[in-house]
Amino acid sequence: MIAFFFRKFDRMATGFVILLAAIAILVPVLNLAVPEGSPFHIPTYLVSLWGKYLAFALLAVALDLVWGYCGILSLGHGAFFALGGYAMGMYLMRQIGTRGVYADPVLPDFMVFLNWKELPFTWYFFDHFAYAVVMVVLVPSVLALVFGWFAFRSRVTGVYLSIITQALTYALLLAFFRNDMGFGGNNGLTDFKDILGLSVQAPTTRAALFALTAVFLALGFLVARAIVVSRFGQVLAAIRDAESRTRFLGYRVESYKLLVFVVSAAMAGIAGALYVPQVGIINPSEFAPSNSIEAVIWVAVGGRGTLVGAALGAVLVNFAKTWLTGMLPEFWLYGLGALFILVTLFLPKGIIGALTSRFGRPGDGGAQ
Amino acid sequence: MSADLTDSILYLDAVSVSFDGFRALHDLSFVVGRGELRAIIGPNGAGKTTMMDVVTGKTRPDKGIVIFDGSIDLTTRDEASIAAFGIGRKFQKPTVFDGQTVEDSLLLALEGPRSAFSALFGWRSRVAVEQIIDKLAIIRLGDLRSKLAGSLSHGQKQWLEIGMLLAQNPKLLLVDEPVAGMTDAETEETARLLTSIAGEHAVVVVEHDMSFVRALGCKVTCLHEGSVLAEGTIDSVSANERVIDVYLGR
Amino acid sequence: MFRRFVILFSVLIGLVALAAAPIRADDASLVLKRLATDNYGEIEAGVAALAASGLPVSEAVLTALADSRLSYRPSDKALFIKDTSGGWIDAATNAAPAEAPSGLKSVKLNNRVRRALEAALGSMTLMSPDPMKRIAAAEAVFKSRDANTLAPLDVVIGKEADPVVKRYFEEARAAVLLLKTDAPETDRVRAAERLGERGDQDSLALLGSVTEANATANIVSAAKLAAKGIESRLALLSTAQNAWYGLSLGSVLLLAAIGLAITFGVMGIINMAHGEMVMLGAYTTFVVQEIIRTKVPSLFDWSLPIAIPLAFCVSGLVGLLIERVIIRHLYGRPLETLLATWGVSLVLQQAVRSVFGANNREVGAPSYMAGVWDLGGFQITYGRLWIIVFSLVVFFALLGVMKGTSLGLRMRAVIQNRRMAAAMGIRTPVVDALTFALGSGVAGIAGVALSQIDNVSPNLGQSYIIDSFLVVVFGGVGNLWGTLLGALSLGLANKFLEPVAGAVLGKIILLAVIILFIQRRPRGLFALKGRAVDS
Ligand SMILES: Nc1ncnc2c1ncn2[C@@H]1O[C@H](COP(=O)(O)OP(=O)(O)OP(=O)(O)O)[C@@H](O)[C@H]1O
Numbered sequence A: 001m002i003a004f005f006f007r008k009f010d011r012m013a014t015g016f017v018i019l020l021a022a023i024a025i026l027v028p029v030l031n032l033a034v035p036e037g038s039p040f041h042i043p044t045y046l047v048s049l050w051g052k053y054l055a056f057a058l059l060a061v062a063l064d065l066v067w068g069y070c071g072i073l074s075l076g077h078g079a080f081f082a083l084g085g086y087a088m089g090m091y092l093m094r095q096i097g098t099r100g101v102y103a104d105p106v107l108p109d110f111m112v113f114l115n116w117k118e119l120p121f122t123w124y125f126f127d128h129f130a131y132a133v134v135m136v137v138l139v140p141s142v143l144a145l146v147f148g149w150f151a152f153r154s155r156v157t158g159v160y161l162s163i164i165t166q167a168l169t170y171a172l173l174l175a176f177f178r179n180d181m182g183f184g185g186n187n188g189l190t191d192f193k194d195i196l197g198l199s200v201q202a203p204t205t206r207a208a209l210f211a212l213t214a215v216f217l218a219l220g221f222l223v224a225r226a227i228v229v230s231r232f233g234q235v236l237a238a239i240r241d242a243e244s245r246t247r248f249l250g251y252r253v254e255s256y257k258l259l260v261f262v263v264s265a266a267m268a269g270i271a272g273a274l275y276v277p278q279v280g281i282i283n284p285s286e287f288a289p290s291n292s293i294e295a296v297i298w299v300a301v302g303g304r305g306t307l308v309g310a311a312l313g314a315v316l317v318n319f320a321k322t323w324l325t326g327m328l329p330e331f332w333l334y335g336l337g338a339l340f341i342l343v344t345l346f347l348p349k350g351i352i353g354a355l356t357s358r359f360g361r362p363g364d365g366g367a368q
Numbered sequence B: 001m002s003a004d005l006t007d008s009i010l011y012l013d014a015v016s017v018s019f020d021g022f023r024a025l026h027d028l029s030f031v032v033g034r035g036e037l038r039a040i041i042g043p044n045g046a047g048k049t050t051m052m053d054v055v056t057g058k059t060r061p062d063k064g065i066v067i068f069d070g071s072i073d074l075t076t077r078d079e080a081s082i083a084a085f086g087i088g089r090k091f092q093k094p095t096v097f098d099g100q101t102v103e104d105s106l107l108l109a110l111e112g113p114r115s116a117f118s119a120l121f122g123w124r125s126r127v128a129v130e131q132i133i134d135k136l137a138i139i140r141l142g143d144l145r146s147k148l149a150g151s152l153s154h155g156q157k158q159w160l161e162i163g164m165l166l167a168q169n170p171k172l173l174l175v176d177e178p179v180a181g182m183t184d185a186e187t188e189e190t191a192r193l194l195t196s197i198a199g200e201h202a203v204v205v206v207e208h209d210m211s212f213v214r215a216l217g218c219k220v221t222c223l224h225e226g227s228v229l230a231e232g233t234i235d236s237v238s239a240n241e242r243v244i245d246v247y248l249g250r
Numbered sequence C: 001m002f003r004r005f006v007i008l009f010s011v012l013i014g015l016v017a018l019a020a021a022p023i024r025a026d027d028a029s030l031v032l033k034r035l036a037t038d039n040y041g042e043i044e045a046g047v048a049a050l051a052a053s054g055l056p057v058s059e060a061v062l063t064a065l066a067d068s069r070l071s072y073r074p075s076d077k078a079l080f081i082k083d084t085s086g087g088w089i090d091a092a093t094n095a096a097p098a099e100a101p102s103g104l105k106s107v108k109l110n111n112r113v114r115r116a117l118e119a120a121l122g123s124m125t126l127m128s129p130d131p132m133k134r135i136a137a138a139e140a141v142f143k144s145r146d147a148n149t150l151a152p153l154d155v156v157i158g159k160e161a162d163p164v165v166k167r168y169f170e171e172a173r174a175a176v177l178l179l180k181t182d183a184p185e186t187d188r189v190r191a192a193e194r195l196g197e198r199g200d201q202d203s204l205a206l207l208g209s210v211t212e213a214n215a216t217a218n219i220v221s222a223a224k225l226a227a228k229g230i231e232s233r234l235a236l237l238s239t240a241q242n243a244w245y246g247l248s249l250g251s252v253l254l255l256a257a258i259g260l261a262i263t264f265g266v267m268g269i270i271n272m273a274h275g276e277m278v279m280l281g282a283y284t285t286f287v288v289q290e291i292i293r294t295k296v297p298s299l300f301d302w303s304l305p306i307a308i309p310l311a312f313c314v315s316g317l318v319g320l321l322i323e324r325v326i327i328r329h330l331y332g333r334p335l336e337t338l339l340a341t342w343g344v345s346l347v348l349q350q351a352v353r354s355v356f357g358a359n360n361r362e363v364g365a366p367s368y369m370a371g372v373w374d375l376g377g378f379q380i381t382y383g384r385l386w387i388i389v390f391s392l393v394v395f396f397a398l399l400g401v402m403k404g405t406s407l408g409l410r411m412r413a414v415i416q417n418r419r420m421a422a423a424m425g426i427r428t429p430v431v432d433a434l435t436f437a438l439g440s441g442v443a444g445i446a447g448v449a450l451s452q453i454d455n456v457s458p459n460l461g462q463s464y465i466i467d468s469f470l471v472v473v474f475g476g477v478g479n480l481w482g483t484l485l486g487a488l489s490l491g492l493a494n495k496f497l498e499p500v501a502g503a504v505l506g507k508i509i510l511l512a513v514i515i516l517f518i519q520r521r522p523r524g525l526f527a528l529k530g531r532a533v534d535s
């Protein structure tokens, strides 16, 4: 089983996993054990910020798995991310209990505010962490399964698929804005207090969440990698290159697509669940189509079809975003827009793609 | 007729297909026996490729019967299951997986389980490697085994597609214009290859190159406007008045 | 009560007198003088007399009195009205006096006079020379159903020459009679029928309040029958109204999508900056209006006709630039085009935000866009009507260009077989650039129209982009007729869903339906069949 995950490991993959392991240990240590005055101290806000980047990186890896390796450009992956986030948010909401403004032991504040008397069934059991964790994976997967089943079976491909994935997340955006959906409407879920009995504000919790995100990113990467280097991954690439030819070879293209789409959605859901406790809020704007498209550019910047590149792209672009919006807020959109244009025109293989072709090293795709 | 059916690998009866009112196939009926080599000729637009589309499940016939291996009704199956029954196809326009190496393309085509889960956890066996080496030798692309398929020349792509077809080890091979873009020597080689695999597999070849068809030395069916115009040996067909009129020219 | 009756009675007498012989000019000042006193009783009587006099000035005088703006000069009993700017107007002549009057005393009001005034003003407007005012008065009676108005109503009904106004009077009378328990049964039954003919929500409510407690069985059944008639009429009306709204939304969708039908539908370019082309058109309209407002306000009604060609040029040029700089490098790579044009859209949004600010900009409606056309409860706003007409004009113009011009022919040639077209000597890059510019320019024109119904803000385009794509895909890529049909059917479906499911849920349902639909027919309603689309 272990061998399954480390099949055909190359230098880049090894380096990436070691890097993640290192920061998973080092960053919490530098944050908690090193005194604040020291130049090596990492402040807690940075820990959470970088934790957020890593969650995005996991989303990017999930997206790269379907786009880079199977040619499914999903413009709705933000929906899976947000659904995972909402599942985690619902757990965190129910942990608030009587500490809310209205001090209702069961109902979250916004429900009391809306004058609801009973917990909607969608919220049942979310006070159990294990249930929430299952939902984090299950809800996005089931949505991906149902959606993908319809879409792939009827052979919706290319831009048509992109457009309907975008419509999907748009529909969810509209739905979650509604108060009567019972997910906090406009304001979403926030004011979280603790997770598994630990305060979400406490530096130790934040450091732990960071480490956990790094670990999940590494796991996600390993799973994705194991998939793409397997024969399955080869079939995916074949589908990407000549879908109908693959069919005539006897491969049931839709089940391949469906499986990888569901795995990817589950991964995106986990990313969302890791994201929410670190930023402290989840609201419908996470469903905005523009978010999903932004995630696509992370992958494109880093280099699609490389997995490592996707993660790298997510971190780089978000770092640039934080930095630019801090310095020149109105320039962020120019920067992002220019990034979209320049990368597609001049860097079609992204950073990693450009680097590997420069130094003549094959990427870590199926080919060897 | 029923003897026909049980002896046949492919049995078409009164198949019609139309596109927006245009009849591409019109009551097309013919039978291919097990292990038979059959050449199909006919002018452009006669419906040869469309016939293959119908057999492989790409196009659904408006009416008619298509039976494979004496008992399997193909009109209700999708491409993947038809391929799984043992029908392989080479396209008129060579289509290979641009991003895969020659070797991996053959590996993908190789007979074996096709389900997503088996692909996820299985890996190439030694037998598979041997088979691939075998096929590489047949199509003489051994030197190019780790080259990307997308970077091959037109003729090399034709050979790769033939190799993939062989790797599939199907009961019936449908080969659409295999020698377009090949040299004369290669054309002869292809004819030799196809005749050699016939017997074990049934082969249906569509081709305009009459010397190639002659080299195949098999029964010939001439299609015209979606139905069979003449059928028989190459000599009888090419002597047929109507075939000369519509296809061969005087 | 009695006093009120007296007043009304005198009004009535006045009306009869009016009918018999119009008051001559010199009598006018006599009537007016009756108000020039500090005796409430006399004022009260004077009010009634004035109301009955039918003098053109009487309404102004009585309103002034009601507002405590009426004064008199004790010396000659002349009345003066204080106007809003504080000057004086001679009530008898309705003109400013030569010199400012002095020693004025204001005409006082008490509650009785006030009541008299109300009644006088109310019934007086029933015979106002302005038919609109008479109708308004009739409607006021319809609402108040004051039994005391029956008598004056009977008088004016007999006199009224205008059939429309007369209908209103009769309806008002019916409203009063219907619930008047001491009225004869036949009258009340007829009243119910009358209200049934009127057929609006108010009549329905009124008919609903007829019960066994306040009416005989005959009246009740007549009311029930009339109410049923109204209900079915109203249902029909609301269907028609929904269809109209749907058509109107459909035309908006058509406008938004029509440029995309060229760039995406025909050329296959996933132009995510399409919405921004629409937005640029809207901002062009804004700039044109700003210039007109400050320089030549008289041309304001021309602002839209002026903005249309300009918007076409602005968006068309920007489109040309985008095609030449970015898109031409990306032909054959649709997903990359999607990303690059999304980048363009972000840049354009931010650029507009930097220049015009992030807030909504005010774009005014020319006079012909304002107003409502009421077709017996079925309301058509001129703005919407124009937009529907406009969208169809744009559509057919574009269809003409594509089908009828040599540019259109070359466009289709290039799109269907680029290599072949190039081999035949068509300069495909030029055709590509022009086609894209055309699509963008048309989007700009759409922006002019959309500026009339939507907020002109940097986000304008974003709100249309998804809808536009869905319309084009739904209608069938590459088919302009499909776009038309797609837009209209989506518009209608949306508006018919809205009352059932609510606006947001309706939209969600529609999105879900479209998603399912695209999966059933991936190439849209009117798909091009053939091998080209398979590859
Ligand atoms: N998907 C389709 N849509 C519309 N028409 C089609 C389609 N497929 C085939 N046709 C038409 O059906 C007819 C038969 O085509 P087909 O490709 O079978 O001819 P062919 O015999 O293979 O010709 P060639 O020798 O040129 O390959 C042609 O006129 C073609 O235009």
Ligand SMILES: [Mg+2]
Binding pocket: B048, B049, B050, B092, B176
């Ligand atoms: Mg053919």
